[in-house]
Amino acid sequence: MKLPDFEGLAMFAKVAEExxxxxxxxxxxxxxxxxxxxxxxxxxxxxxxxxNRTSRQLALTEFGLKLADRASQIYCDAExxxxxxxxxxxxxxxxIRLAAPMTFGVHWIAPILPDFFRLYPDISIDLHxxxxxxxxxxxxxxxxxxxxxxxxxxxxxxxxxxxxxxxxASPDYLETHGTPQHPRDLxxxxxxxxxxxxxxxxxxxTNKDGDExxxxxxxxxxxxxxxxxxxxxxxxxxxxxxxxxxxxEYLADGRLKAILTDWTLPQGALYFVTPSARTRPxxxxxxxxxxxxxxxxxxxxxxx
Numbered sequence: 001m002k003l004p005d006f007e008g009l010a011m012f013a014k015v016a017e018e019x020x021x022x023x024x025x026x027x028x029x030x031x032x033x034x035x036x037x038x039x040x041x042x043x044x045x046x047x048x049x050x051x052n053r054t055s056r057q058l059a060l061t062e063f064g065l066k067l068a069d070r071a072s073q074i075y076c077d078a079e080x081x082x083x084x085x086x087x088x089x090x091x092x093x094x095x096i097r098l099a100a101p102m103t104f105g106v107h108w109i110a111p112i113l114p115d116f117f118r119l120y121p122d123i124s125i126d127l128h129x130x131x132x133x134x135x136x137x138x139x140x141x142x143x144x145x146x147x148x149x150x151x152x153x154x155x156x157x158x159x160x161x162x163x164x165x166x167x168x169a170s171p172d173y174l175e176t177h178g179t180p181q182h183p184r185d186l187x188x189x190x191x192x193x194x195x196x197x198x199x200x201x202x203x204x205x206t207n208k209d210g211d212e213x214x215x216x217x218x219x220x221x222x223x224x225x226x227x228x229x230x231x232x233x234x235x236x237x238x239x240x241x242x243x244x245x246x247x248x249e250y251l252a253d254g255r256l257k258a259i260l261t262d263w264t265l266p267q268g269a270l271y272f273v274t275p276s277a278r279t280r281p282x283x284x285x286x287x288x289x290x291x292x293x294x295x296x297x298x299x300x301x302x303x304x
Contacts, residue, residue, distance in 0.1 A: 005041060009071045011038035012068075013068065016072065020058060093122035093123055096142045098142065102227070103226060107246075109127065110127070120286060131226075146271045156274045158292065162267050165242065165244065165268070169259055186203070191219045192223075195223065195224045203215040203217065213263070219239075220238065226243070226246060229242070
């Protein structure tokens with residue numbers, strides 16, 4: 001059985017309402033021949049005329065009168081469905097599966113979520129926090145916050161802000177073991193490692209002259225979450241590398257000191273990432289705007 005001719009029924013209902021092919025065509029935003037073909041298609045399908053036409057007037061046949069009210073109801077129902085669909089698609093609502101790095105998610109994403117939910121009470125978030133890289137498409141995520149240089153060109157990434165990194169040690173460690181003056185001094189120190197560093201666990205340092213030194217951390221601890229390095233460093237048992245959003249409070253109160261400040265580590269950035277270039281759902285778009293507004297001013301910035 002063929003599908004009902006919903007388009008033809010809609011055109012018939014509008015012609016019956018307007019009592020004019022021209023006015024129906026104008027109301028529907030189509031041409032008069034298109035409306036005529038739609039009605040003719042129905043008449044051929046039903047094997048009966050729907051209108052009696054003369055040069056001066058258009059009138060429903062008895063058969064047409066019996067169908068007009070029901071066709072009009074179908075047309076009205078379709079309009080209501082489309083209006084409801086437009087409202088749903090334009091109003092932010094639904095579940096967002098969001099991935100974020102563990103420490104950044106706990107300290108900087110979770111605290112701002114109450115404000116987001118106050119603004120958008122019809123949205124819910126499944127927040128997955130891990131330092132391990134996730135595959136947004138394969139793992140079914142709508143978006144992710146990433147602190148990195150992004151190699152995957154299939155992702156759509158909005159850069160929210162730069163993220164500086166520091167090599168740090170406690171005053172006690174520096175007093176006991178001395179302060180490294182050059183990256184080549186680092187192999188003689190207890191440098192703590194991070195397992196999820198992109199590519200491999202090395203520190204790449206560059207000075208203003210463009211000289212580059214590559215250091216492989218070699219110490220008693222290697223972790224999958226950088227925050228786990230902090231107790232060791234505060235205890236004076238090693239040197240570590242941390243992003244500014246972790247390091248700023250310890251730098252501000254003097255518990256840790258930045259070393260080798262004439263050298264810089266590659267500057268990453270905080271990105272809001274989505275899987276593809278297709279139009280993002282409204283719920284994801286408002287989350288991106290919210291994150292940009294709240295995080296782009298770098299609330300953790302360390303002022304030296």
